[in-house]
Amino acid sequence: MPASPSPQPATDWTQKSHELADLLARTALSDRKAFARLYELTSSPLLGVVLRIVRERDAAEDVLQEVYVNVWRAAQSFNASLAQPMTWLASIARNRAIDSLRRRDAEPQTVSRYADDDDEGGGDLLAGLASDAPGPMELFEQAADARALKRCVTGLTREQQQSVALAFYEGLSHAEVAEQLRQPLGTVKSWVRRGLLALKACLERAAQTEKAVS
Helix, strand or coil, rough: EEECCCCCCCCCHHHHHHHHHHHHHHCCCCCHHHHHHHHHHHHHHHHHHHHHHHHHHHHHEEEEEECCHHHHHHHHHCCCCCCHHHHHHHHHHHHHHHHHHHCCCCCCCCCCEEECCCCCCCCCHHHHHHHCCHHHHHHHHHHHHHHEEEEEEEECCHHHHHHHHHHHHHCCHHHHHHHHHHCCCCHHHHHHHHHHHHHHHHHHHHHHHHHHCC
């Protein structure tokens, strides 16, 4: 079975992109060590891709396993002259996530971030905010003015912005965010929780203002 074409030199490719292309080429030759290394380097961002579509972490992790089964089987089809490795991998992740939704015949659900098992209270980070009021994602939609949304985000501290972005948008666990930011786990949990509370309050005010104006 021939290997996928070797990546051509590209000035806009990072060292990591070249490494991933090489790992894909070796995976195409059934190199399990290369495949394990590929998983190590890409599983976290690809989980984030899947989470943005599937929304449920348990289901997203199942889809992620399907993604890598697909990658193992299809690595030979990767063509470095057509796409960068992460672009190709992310495309597979998106397609598998969409297929998963179709199989379940369900619509995408409201985004939620799940705390680590050792988090006080455990479970959904937004559980403590439960009420009849709109949730954060609904408030995002209601705050149609992009400038208002930007004001809410910029109103957070730099640490809150970073931790919320990593946990809420990239699908990282608290432990992964702590590792990424090189901060204690408890500190990161506090940043995420307080950041979500501040963002929710700001977006509520923005939604009320929008409603009053309309």
